[in-house]
Amino acid sequence: MNIIETMIYPILYPDTIIGVVAVILVKIALVLGVTMLHVAYATYFERKVIGHMQVRMGPMRVGYHGLLQPIADGIKLFFKEDLIPAAADRTVFQLAPIVMLFAAMSSLAVIPFFDGFIIADINVGLLYLLAMSSLGAYGLVMAGWASNSKYSFLGGLRSSSQIISYEIAVGLSLVGVMIMSSSLNPKEIVLAQQQHWYGMYLFPQFLGYFIFMVGAFAETNRTPFDLPEAETELVAGYFVEYSGMRFSLFFVAEYVGMIVMSAIAVTCFWGGWSIPPIFIKVIPPLAAVPGIIWFVLKIYIHVFLFYWVRATLPRYRYDHLMALGWKVLIPLALLNIVVTAIIKFMN
Amino acid sequence: MNLSSPGSYMPSEYLPVIIFMMIAVAFGAVTIFVGKIFRIRRPYKDKLMAYESGIPPVGEPRERFSIKFYITAMLFVIFDVEAVFLYPWAVVYDRIGLYALIEMLLFMLILIVGYVYAWKKEAFVWD
Numbered sequence: 001m002n003i004i005e006t007m008i009y010p011i012l013y014p015d016t017i018i019g020v021v022a023v024i025l026v027k028i029a030l031v032l033g034v035t036m037l038h039v040a041y042a043t044y045f046e047r048k049v050i051g052h053m054q055v056r057m058g059p060m061r062v063g064y065h066g067l068l069q070p071i072a073d074g075i076k077l078f079f080k081e082d083l084i085p086a087a088a089d090r091t092v093f094q095l096a097p098i099v100m101l102f103a104a105m106s107s108l109a110v111i112p113f114f115d116g117f118i119i120a121d122i123n124v125g126l127l128y129l130l131a132m133s134s135l136g137a138y139g140l141v142m143a144g145w146a147s148n149s150k151y152s153f154l155g156g157l158r159s160s161s162q163i164i165s166y167e168i169a170v171g172l173s174l175v176g177v178m179i180m181s182s183s184l185n186p187k188e189i190v191l192a193q194q195q196h197w198y199g200m201y202l203f204p205q206f207l208g209y210f211i212f213m214v215g216a217f218a219e220t221n222r223t224p225f226d227l228p229e230a231e232t233e234l235v236a237g238y239f240v241e242y243s244g245m246r247f248s249l250f251f252v253a254e255y256v257g258m259i260v261m262s263a264i265a266v267t268c269f270w271g272g273w274s275i276p277p278i279f280i281k282v283i284p285p286l287a288a289v290p291g292i293i294w295f296v297l298k299i300y301i302h303v304f305l306f307y308w309v310r311a312t313l314p315r316y317r318y319d320h321l322m323a324l325g326w327k328v329l330i331p332l333a334l335l336n337i338v339v340t341a342i343i344k345f346m347n
Numbered sequence: 348m349n350l351s352s353p354g355s356y357m358p359s360e361y362l363p364v365i366i367f368m369m370i371a372v373a374f375g376a377v378t379i380f381v382g383k384i385f386r387i388r389r390p391y392k393d394k395l396m397a398y399e400s401g402i403p404p405v406g407e408p409r410e411r412f413s414i415k416f417y418i419t420a421m422l423f424v425i426f427d428v429e430a431v432f433l434y435p436w437a438v439v440y441d442r443i444g445l446y447a448l449i450e451m452l453l454f455m456l457i458l459i460v461g462y463v464y465a466w467k468k469e470a471f472v473w474d
Contacts, residue, residue: 020362024362081387082386087396087397106367119363120360122360147397153412161415161420164423167427168423168430171427178434178438240398322419323471326471330426331462337455338452
C-alpha cells in the first residue's frame, strides 16, 4: 500500500475499524483545536471585559488592541523555567496538572455542539459530565499535598472541600431537568426542550438553573468563590509552587472547565443548539441560522457572566461559602426536585 | 444492543470517550515534555525552597488539620450517593408515576431527618 492509498483508506472504507477511528480522531482534533483557541482568547476577553468595567483599556500593546496578547503569554510561559520544589513529592507533583486538564477536557466528549455533531453519543452523558467534574478535585488534592508547602496544603484542603460541597448542589439541580426530559443523554435533553413552545428549561427550571450556576462558579473556583486561591491570604492556593508550563496547564484547565460548565448550562437549560420555536414562528428566517452559532453565542453569554460577576462581587468568606452550599443550595435543590416531580405528576 | 446472550454486549459508543481520554492525557504530557527541550533550567537551593512569603519555611506543612474537612467529606459521600439514586428515578419517573413519587418522598424524608440531625450537631458550622 502506498502513502496516498493509506491516507484515503478511511474514506474508502468508513465501516472498518480504521475508518471509524479516523473519523473520531478528526472530530476530536476539531473540537480540541477550536476549544483551545477559544480558551486562549477567553483570557484576552476576560482582561478586556474587566478592564473596561474598571474604566481601563485592558491589554493594548501586543498587536492591534492587544489581540496577540494570548500568544505572547503562551510563548512566555512555554520558555519559563519549570521548578519542582526540593521537598515536593515529584511524581504526584508532576501528575497533578495532567489530571486536572484530563478531567476538564474529557468532559467535551459528550457535549452536543450542534445537530448531529457529538463525539460520543452515550446515554448517560450527564452522569459522565458530573463524574468528570468531580475528578478535577483529585488534581487539586494532589497538587496541594505534593507541593509540601503550607499555602498549597491549605489551598488544596479548602478547594477540595468546597468542590465536593457544591458538587452535591450541582448534581441535584440537574435532577429537575432529568425529570422533565426523562433522559440523561444531552442530545435527548436538547430535543426534549424543543417540544415546548418556550424551547428552554430555563423558564420552568429557573431555580435549578440558579443553583447550577452558583455551583458552577464554585466548582471552577471563580470569584466570588475563588477562596482556594485567595491572593490576600493563600497567595495562589494549591498551585503556589507551580511555574511555567505546569502552571499554564492549571490555567488552561480552569478555562476549559469554565467553558464546559457553560456548555452544560446551555445544553440543559438554554436549549443547546436550538432556539425557542416561538422565535422561529415570529421571525421565520431565524430557522436558517446554523445551530453552532446559537450554541457559541449562548456559551459566550455564560462566559461573559463569569467575568461580569468577577468584576462586580467581592469574595465570600470561607464559612459563609460552606454554609451557603450546605444550608441554602442543597435544601433549595431538594425543593426544586419535589416541586418538579409533583407538577409533572399533575400533568 | 443485543441483550439476548450475556457477555455479548460491546459498549462500542464508548470508543470515542476512551480515545478522547487518551488524547487529553497525551495533550498535557506532550506539552510538558516538548517544553522540557526548550526551557532553561538553573535551579539552586533557595529557589527550590517552598514559598513562605520570602522567609525560610518553619516546620512541616503536613500537620494536623481541622476535623471539619473530614466531616464534610463524609457528608459528601452520603449526599452524593443520594443524588446518584435520584438519577435513574428521574429518568423513569414518567413511566412509573404515583408509586415512584411516594417512594421518592419517603426516601427524601429519611435523608432529611439525617440532614436535620447533622445541622443540629453543628456539622455545617465552619468558623
